[in-house]
Amino acid sequence: MEYLATIGVLIAIYIILSSSYDLVIGYGGLSTVAHPIFFAIGAYTAGLLAIHSGLPAVCNVILGGLAAMLASVLLAASSLRVSGDYLLIASLGFQLGLLQLIKNLDFTGGPGGLTAIPGTVTGAARTPFFLIVSGLLAVATVWGIRALVNGPYGRAITAMRDEELAFTALGRDATSMKIVIFAIGCGIAGVAGGVYAYYFQYISPDQFEVLQSAAILTMVVLGGMGTTFGPVVGAVLLLAIPQAITFLSLPPSIMAPTQGIIFTVLVLLFLFLRPAGIVGLSRKTL
Amino acid sequence: MLYTTRRTILGAATMAGLSLPSIIRAQDKESIKIGSALPLTGSQAGYGKDFDTSMRMGAADVNAAGGVNGRKVEIVALDTQAEPQLGINAANRFIGVEKMPMFYVSWSAVVKAVAPIANREKVLAINNGANSPEIATLGDYVYTTFPLADVDITKLARYVYTTLGKRRAAVLYINNDTGIDAAKLYRDTFTQAGGTIVTFEAYDPKATEFTGMLLKTRAANPDTVHIHGLTADTPQVIAQMRQLGMQQRVTSYSAAYNPKILEQLGPAAEGLIVTSLAPGVNDNKNVQKLLDEWKAAQNRVPNGLPYDQYQYDMVWLTKALYEYLDKKSLPATGDTLKEALLTQKEFDLPMTGKMIIDGHRVNKPVYLLTVEKGAFVPLATLT
Amino acid sequence: MLDPVILAQILWTGIATSAPYVLMTVGFALTLKVTGLWNFAHAGLMAIAFYTMYFVLDFCDLPVVAALPAALIVTGAASLAIEIFGLQVLRDRGSGNLTFFIFTLILSELIIYVITLLFGTEPETLFKSILSPVTIVANIAVSDWDELAVAVAASGLVLLYAFLTWSREGQFLNAVADNARLAELYGISAKRAWRVVSIISAVFIVASMYLIGTHGGVVPNSPLELIITAVIGTLLGGIGRVFAAAGAAVFLGLLQSFSILVIDSRWQNLLLYGVLFITILMFPRGVRLPPVRLLWAAR
Numbered sequence: 001m002e003y004l005a006t007i008g009v010l011i012a013i014y015i016i017l018s019s020s021y022d023l024v025i026g027y028g029g030l031s032t033v034a035h036p037i038f039f040a041i042g043a044y045t046a047g048l049l050a051i052h053s054g055l056p057a058v059c060n061v062i063l064g065g066l067a068a069m070l071a072s073v074l075l076a077a078s079s080l081r082v083s084g085d086y087l088l089i090a091s092l093g094f095q096l097g098l099l100q101l102i103k104n105l106d107f108t109g110g111p112g113g114l115t116a117i118p119g120t121v122t123g124a125a126r127t128p129f130f131l132i133v134s135g136l137l138a139v140a141t142v143w144g145i146r147a148l149v150n151g152p153y154g155r156a157i158t159a160m161r162d163e164e165l166a167f168t169a170l171g172r173d174a175t176s177m178k179i180v181i182f183a184i185g186c187g188i189a190g191v192a193g194g195v196y197a198y199y200f201q202y203i204s205p206d207q208f209e210v211l212q213s214a215a216i217l218t219m220v221v222l223g224g225m226g227t228t229f230g231p232v233v234g235a236v237l238l239l240a241i242p243q244a245i246t247f248l249s250l251p252p253s254i255m256a257p258t259q260g261i262i263f264t265v266l267v268l269l270f271l272f273l274r275p276a277g278i279v280g281l282s283r284k285t286l
Numbered sequence: 287m288l289y290t291t292r293r294t295i296l297g298a299a300t301m302a303g304l305s306l307p308s309i310i311r312a313q314d315k316e317s318i319k320i321g322s323a324l325p326l327t328g329s330q331a332g333y334g335k336d337f338d339t340s341m342r343m344g345a346a347d348v349n350a351a352g353g354v355n356g357r358k359v360e361i362v363a364l365d366t367q368a369e370p371q372l373g374i375n376a377a378n379r380f381i382g383v384e385k386m387p388m389f390y391v392s393w394s395a396v397v398k399a400v401a402p403i404a405n406r407e408k409v410l411a412i413n414n415g416a417n418s419p420e421i422a423t424l425g426d427y428v429y430t431t432f433p434l435a436d437v438d439i440t441k442l443a444r445y446v447y448t449t450l451g452k453r454r455a456a457v458l459y460i461n462n463d464t465g466i467d468a469a470k471l472y473r474d475t476f477t478q479a480g481g482t483i484v485t486f487e488a489y490d491p492k493a494t495e496f497t498g499m500l501l502k503t504r505a506a507n508p509d510t511v512h513i514h515g516l517t518a519d520t521p522q523v524i525a526q527m528r529q530l531g532m533q534q535r536v537t538s539y540s541a542a543y544n545p546k547i548l549e550q551l552g553p554a555a556e557g558l559i560v561t562s563l564a565p566g567v568n569d570n571k572n573v574q575k576l577l578d579e580w581k582a583a584q585n586r587v588p589n590g591l592p593y594d595q596y597q598y599d600m601v602w603l604t605k606a607l608y609e610y611l612d613k614k615s616l617p618a619t620g621d622t623l624k625e626a627l628l629t630q631k632e633f634d635l636p637m638t639g640k641m642i643i644d645g646h647r648v649n650k651p652v653y654l655l656t657v658e659k660g661a662f663v664p665l666a667t668l669t
Numbered sequence: 670m671l672d673p674v675i676l677a678q679i680l681w682t683g684i685a686t687s688a689p690y691v692l693m694t695v696g697f698a699l700t701l702k703v704t705g706l707w708n709f710a711h712a713g714l715m716a717i718a719f720y721t722m723y724f725v726l727d728f729c730d731l732p733v734v735a736a737l738p739a740a741l742i743v744t745g746a747a748s749l750a751i752e753i754f755g756l757q758v759l760r761d762r763g764s765g766n767l768t769f770f771i772f773t774l775i776l777s778e779l780i781i782y783v784i785t786l787l788f789g790t791e792p793e794t795l796f797k798s799i800l801s802p803v804t805i806v807a808n809i810a811v812s813d814w815d816e817l818a819v820a821v822a823a824s825g826l827v828l829l830y831a832f833l834t835w836s837r838e839g840q841f842l843n844a845v846a847d848n849a850r851l852a853e854l855y856g857i858s859a860k861r862a863w864r865v866v867s868i869i870s871a872v873f874i875v876a877s878m879y880l881i882g883t884h885g886g887v888v889p890n891s892p893l894e895l896i897i898t899a900v901i902g903t904l905l906g907g908i909g910r911v912f913a914a915a916g917a918a919v920f921l922g923l924l925q926s927f928s929i930l931v932i933d934s935r936w937q938n939l940l941l942y943g944v945l946f947i948t949i950l951m952f953p954r955g956v957r958l959p960p961v962r963l964l965w966a967a968r
Contacts, residue, residue: 002407003378003383025767029765078950088707088770092900093945096897097946104935110466111466111491112463112466113398113399115398202370202399204398204399206369246365256326256328260782261782264776264778275764328790329790331791332791490935494881497678498928501678501929518885518886521799522886529810530810
């Protein structure tokens, strides 16, 4: 039924988001929290193209991913010149600034959001179609990232993350590698955004704020940073558990903050007691 | 052997279990479940929770009066936190899990988010609290029983020009859904009537300091100021206005019609004009009954009384819709309920009076109130 | 619009309204200077400070003289606890910056969720009325709140400066800020310095939340937004330069206030982020005014 299918699509989309985020912070070691903004760029690009251009949906989603990738390259190239720490604040500023811009422009729908994104598949086939598409993309993302980090490039990434100084001393360019990883991760997030826009046919800037950053961060930390299936586990937990809780007849004024409390406490506990996350190997600390 | 037996028994038991409710249904008069998607938590919960309470009071009264041809009504409320994503969840649950053919929803962003679902699934989504004019164009299955901004804002603007005789208006509005559309409506109506808009400024929803904007306004020399914000910022704008020596009469809309604003502003609130889309205690004696119920239940006045009156009435509207279906022996689906809504068109509701559904819009008289000696008093009724 | 009275009004009100942000930014910048951490737990502490005062004033019906000390004690204790049981533990493990960031941000969120559970989400002010008496001074409206805000911020800055420059404890903080390991070699306890700074920042947080809470409504989520200004001010001022950060906070406030003369008010916030971006790209070490001495010497 539609209800479970929507949750399924959301889980798939968040698996894509958390895995790509894990690539950036877990494998790449880049401190950034702006992942939702690339999700937003992909969603808005695809949505706007869907409304105003006659291009096919697949095209729009890919263009959304490319737009996100381009934005991420610009951001990384400018802030990584300074230092890795700077990327954290720069990315936060970029996210909030771009959202502010979106809210103030008319053609993006402003603060009210972008409505009436045209549908693609209609009728009874819609739900299974989106489930399959998002599911396949999720599998492709997890697989692709796994292949990337397990290959020779992956070893280079690990080397850069763990011992940047030695890495540079060996003649490798850490900065461009970071930019490439960031671009790949953010581009994938952009694609997820495109799928999201087409499925829900409505996007609003409020969906991409700092709380969203914290949610994706939670998924990765709980699941296990720098692992293949950690983000998957995190995404499923963070989406399924609140839904399950809503079926218990708790008074709403207790339920919503309580969910928040449960998850933040879990993250903190994991951070201190099991930094490797649920799936993580017993690596020592982050 | 054992496994097969267990599996068979389990299978049979499940089938029996699944079919049991339908057996019961066939024998019993099942209650009508009314879906309501509201912010029960989050920043809008102050209103959302009271809306829910008022709706439940409506349900209790409908049931006490015999229900819908003997069937009881039951409110199923789901929390949206006024967030689109949660609104989508709620809509999906109403449709997919609760199998409802219609549901009520409010807060503009949420209405917009659930519109595609309602249209796809052919389920009737009725807005009963949001006022974004865009709601009238969201699709075949999205209707409103709450007047959209083009009702009260246009009447207010005309009143300010014609009756109050103001000619130079300043419009200050919050830069979001609520503010942008309404501000444009005010501006266009006031200008059409013959007035001039001397300042037209949006402020950031998170702003707390309005000096610059207010000084710009002061320099433009308006004779009235219309502020279209939310309950958090409107008092601050008015307070800072007064502190900068601006004494112009302020108009706002129903969000400013709340007792807290009087507390926060004290004498600075004198003369404030607000709109209400529901009749007051003096215009409709049923309203006192609602206030008494609130006093008895929670010992206070509900937040956003006019909105609560709509919430209460929605149960009675639902009753009218289902009674139509019973009369015509129609099953309850999105399409039939839509027909019930549009064919009947006129409904006499206890708390809000006569409601005329005009396609995707609804027209209602606008009640103006003003602050006099620290309390809201009726000012005018605009039809 | 270029009327000198209007400009003077915008200047005065701009300075006054930026006062709580100055206090917030100073607390944040000082913490960054001494501990090297972007401590987003300050958002949680801001929420604790406000709601403690709110609780004492509104639920317990006690006067301000009780609310302020209560907030100082509770916020100070919370800040110290975070330092001892959170940050120090992570330091001992050799955790990376990302871990600290996650910890402080998620902790702030936890605090805010708990406060939401306890207090709900209605905007609240510390006093029922947000109006404060206004005096006209040379055609400029000066409210009592304005005066209080400027006085508190100014004295806070002066006291901090005196503390950092002339007291031993303050000099220890400087030493630890420069190089914690080296300071330890000289017998200065870095741990103590970090704890002292956690308490000092709590004081600044309480002061700023008092001002903010008496000027307008606060919801549990407000601190998460307020802290962004502190972050930007700290960046503009330059990491490690606390008073420059204070100046940056005033500058940002005035920039937003005066910008209204040129642009629509709805673009004000975007301006803030634009400034952040330019800062990051062009002044990553903070804006530095050229040392006048050197210019003079070069003549």
